[in-house]
């Protein structure tokens with residue numbers, strides 16, 4: 365290749381990278397992280413588009429939690445780029461700054477305020493840094509009221525609004541916590557194994573809930589339950605040994621012999 369052609373090719377490669385980046389809400393590229401000599405993430409790259417619902421699956425130890433930790437600033441990568449909305453470098457920010465940018469994370473175990481009602485849990489979540497007492501006794505604005513009502517419908521707990529959170533089922537507590545994250549209007553929601561311990565019908569409802577949330581926000585879900593992942597009806601990224609092993613619709617990745625060998629076939 366001539367020098368001029370090489371320069372042109374480099375420029376066009378750069379343009380392609382830029383264009384791929386500009387269409388992402390989350391851009392994870394070439395990320396590696398090592399703990400005591402063990403490579404938990406190994407040149408991990410994947411990209412999530414705005415408004416996308418994405419499932420991440422993979423065997424134990426594949427790096428799923430570490431990937432979430434990198435996005436939320438809990439762990440720093442040794443190398444690689446992690447960009448939010450195509451230009452905000454998340455590797456330079458701490459956990460609080462990343463949460464304030466609009467990246468919400470739901471951990472596996474629900475952490476709701478058990479001795480408060482469902483309504484008050486949502487109210488506390490939109491308190492904007494007020495203490496519990498001030499949050500519960502301040503006059504609600506119309507916008508806050510509308511937001512809480514809308515969220516109660518979304519998380520299917522409209523008729524449980526005055527119920528103590530402690531009295532909810534495990535699945536309902538998970539939905540409430542998702543609702544609490546929604547009160548902060550995250551642009552990207554990271555959800556870690558939401559259906560572990562749920563009944564079959566709660567699992568089905570959770571898939572519907574996440575599909576409906578993803579119409580407004582981008583959602584990344586880590587999960588092992590394949591029926592649930594099928595119900596999510598979205599693109600799936602399979603992680604293995606800290607890298608992407610396969611990516612595509614579930615039907616497609618389920619047929620991949622490498623995926624069957626390391627994960628599904630065991």
Ligand SMILES: Nc1ncnc2c1ncn2[C@@H]1O[C@H](COP(=O)(O)OP(=O)(O)OP(=O)(O)O)[C@@H](O)[C@H]1O
Pocket residue numbers: 399400402403404422423424425426427428429430431
């Ligand atoms: N702080 C740490 N120190 C040392 N090793 C770690 C640390 N965090 C994670 N690891 C290792 O990195 C690898 C990836 O772990 P990670 O928890 O990200 O996997 P995972 O895909 O979330 O697994 P699981 O499905 O079991 O939750 C594992 O081998 C784990 O033991």
